[in-house]
Amino acid sequence: MVPSAPACATDTNPTNPTNPTNPINPINPTNLTNPTNLIGPSMRSDASTWDNRIFMALLSPADQQTLRDMFADMTETVTILFFTQTIGCETCTETKQILNELTELTDRIVVEEVNLVLEKERAAQYGIDRAPGLALLAGGQDTRIRMLGAPAGYDFMSLVDAILAISGASDAPLSTESLELLAQVTEPKSIAVFVTPT
Amino acid sequence: MAFHSPHITAVTVQATEFYDLARKFRVTGVPKTVVNEEIEILGSLPEPQFVRAALGLEE
Numbered sequence: 322m323v324p325s326a327p328a329c330a331t332d333t334n335p336t337n338p339t340n341p342t343n344p345i346n347p348i349n350p351t352n353l354t355n356p357t358n359l360i361g362p363s364m365r366s367d368a369s370t371w372d373n374r375i376f377m378a379l380l381s382p383a384d385q386q387t388l389r390d391m392f393a394d395m396t397e398t399v400t401i402l403f404f405t406q407t408i409g410c411e412t413c414t415e416t417k418q419i420l421n422e423l424t425e426l427t428d429r430i431v432v433e434e435v436n437l438v439l440e441k442e443r444a445a446q447y448g449i450d451r452a453p454g455l456a457l458l459a460g461g462q463d464t465r466i467r468m469l470g471a472p473a474g475y476d477f478m479s480l481v482d483a484i485l486a487i488s489g490a491s492d493a494p495l496s497t498e499s500l501e502l503l504a505q506v507t508e509p510k511s512i513a514v515f516v517t518p519t
Numbered sequence: 520m521a522f523h524s525p526h527i528t529a530v531t532v533q534a535t536e537f538y539d540l541a542r543k544f545r546v547t548g549v550p551k552t553v554v555n556e557e558i559e560i561l562g563s564l565p566e567p568q569f570v571r572a573a574l575g576l577e578e
Contacts, residue, residue: 412536448528451537465521469540470533479531486522493522499570503524510527512520512573515534515541515551 380422388481392427396489397460399430404444404454406437412471416453419472429488448511455480459487474518520570 380388403420405413420432437444437452447456448467455468464487472480486493495503521529534541534549544553552560554573564572571577 412533448530465525465528467528467530469530470536473533476531476533495520495523495570496567498567499520500523502570502574502576503520503527506524506526506574508526509555510524510574511555512527512529513532513540513544513553514529515532515544515546515549515553517535517549518533 378422379419385422385426388423389426391481391485392429392488392490394490395427395429395485397429397487399484399488400458400461401430401432402435402443402447402449402456402458403432404435404437404447404449404452404456406452410452412473413453415473416455416471419477423484430484457483457487471518476516476518479516520573 401420401423403416405417407413417434424430424432435443437449437454444450444454447454447463449456449469451469453469453471455472457464457466457468464483466483466487468476468480470476482491485491521527532540534546534551540546544551544556544559548561550563552558552569552573554560554575558573558575560569560572563569568577
């Protein structure tokens with residue numbers, strides 16, 4: 322069992338009013354807290370420059386435990402290929418923090434950073450041409466599930482649901498009719514779903 | 520759908536981060552689904568209806 326991380330791993334003053342201990346609270350239908358709070362990394366309000374900003378944990382201890390319980394049923398290791406770049410990616414830092422917090426909850430989730438600029442061939446292999454981009458693998462096999470942009474807000478739950486489905490921790494429930502239709506697909510189809518964090 | 524079919528790749532795109540893609544596919548609301556840059560579905564649909572629409576089996 323991974324111990325709960327403090328709400329602010331870099332802030333030793335728990336009374337700091339800018340350091341809320343529970344920035345997110347559990348909700349239905351996913352039993353996770355309000356994912357809209359996962360829009361961006363929480364930062365101390367007194368941060369005056371980017372370098373001085375101190376990122377706090379996005380997931381509350383309660384959310385961490387909820388996710389640990391959900392991830393406990395994973396039977397396959399999920400590898401998240403995180404395509405990132407240093408320059409020109411406003412949400413890569415936020416994405417990295419979200420992914421790091423996930424990996425702290427279970428050994429079944431592994432994050433592998435891939436430099437989008439330096440490893441173009443690998444990015445092309447997964448059809449990723451911008452950052453942040455995620456490609457999900459289960460048991461080392463490509464699941465053909467991708468995410469472009471920070472997995473924040475409700476998209477965070479999309480990421481969690483995908484992890485649970487491809488790892489064997491939950492079903493990906495579709496009707497019999499839909500499964501029959503999908504079984505008849507023989508041509509490549511690329512489905513892009515545009516979303517917003519809220 | 521990608522989970523159940525080896526021929527399907529699924530990607531979610533944060534429209535607020537990638538304006539160029541949002542403009543290209545005329546995203547005026549979310550969720551908006553685009554299949555093979557041809558089929559467009561604006562809004563959410565019940566699952567069987569969505570699958571049929573995404574596969575081009577109904578308007």
